[in-house]
Amino acid sequence: MPTKENKVLESARFISENSKNVFIPKENLDNAVQTILTNMKKRSYSTKTWNEHPLHPKVADCRTVDWIFLIDLLNFSFWSDLDVSDKSVPHPDRYAVTYDGVSYTGYWSLCAAINRALDNGIPITNPEYYGSQASDEELAEVFKSDTKEPAPMLAERIRVMREAGKVLCEKFDGSFINCILEANHSAAKLLDIIIDNFGSFNDVHDFHGRKVFILKRAQILIADLWACFDGESYGEFYDIDSITMFADYRVPQALYQLGLLRYSPALIKRLEKREYFPSGSEDEVEIRGNSIWAVELARQRIEEIDPSLKINAILIDFYIWDMAKEIQDQMTVPTHCTRSCFY
């Protein structure tokens, strides 16, 4: 049954209905859904896929909750100013972190940096540590680069750690677990607790004079808890299907590849010139809002085809993101360049 339209879906629909440079070709929907379904079935995509990633925690306990909170607090803006090609073989100087002998870039460089710190006995996932105990230099050391380029937006990462660490210590007795308990197994309630208390998750913008909610990191935080805990314990939410796709810069590129997004020639030109898209700008909001709506239409179509599959927007998103990383070199359009703490 269709999810109660939450504020993110309402915003995504409004953005899609009022866009000038980004469109969702409905005629491609069935083909794209077949591709998604075939591949998700082949890989038997489920919440279990989340833990299979080498850098994701293998034990689901209270320390893991603090790990997931910190990762999704910092889960933004990994693209490199150096790496204009953004291919799977990165520019040798772009920010990378080596862990267990493997060099990681992008989102995985964040996981590698946090895991490296923990292995070195640094209590980096402890909100008291990153909120106030550690010095700026000690926090910067956690993200030490193993290449020439420093971690992108390092000062912003330190700022959001200070902000969130202090709130967790002052209002939630030092752990995000207390936010989860307060939400009482409601994803929608936890979403509100996150955006009401942690400013850097407040991914809300103005579009055509209306407030639009994208909430990418707040939603992926809930989704990662749900996936890591396999829908139980700290990951149990009776309304998890109200969570939408996470509007980052990687999935829109893959949606375009699937034929679920189409861009105006002017927008394609700007993307190819690696132009900067300010956070909250019209084109950036159109790309992000249409991405959410395109995944919602795909989810509805999958539900019409086979309701027993229980495929929600989270699993579609996780699959498309993982697939995007695999076909990174075949992408027709580049990702868009925005610097913000939102994604």
Ligand SMILES: Nc1nc2c(c(CN[C@H]3C=C[C@H](O)[C@@H]3O)cn2[C@@H]2O[C@H](COP(=O)(O)O)[C@@H](O)[C@H]2O)c(=O)[nH]1
């Ligand atoms: N929509 C969506 N965005 C996601 C993820 C993830 C990581 N999720 C993993 C965990 C479980 C899943 O199975 C995934 O394997 C990171 N990002 C975003 O991508 C960008 C980084 O890209 P690159 O520079 O290429 O590494 C950046 O904005 C980051 O916030 C996702 O799942 N969905």
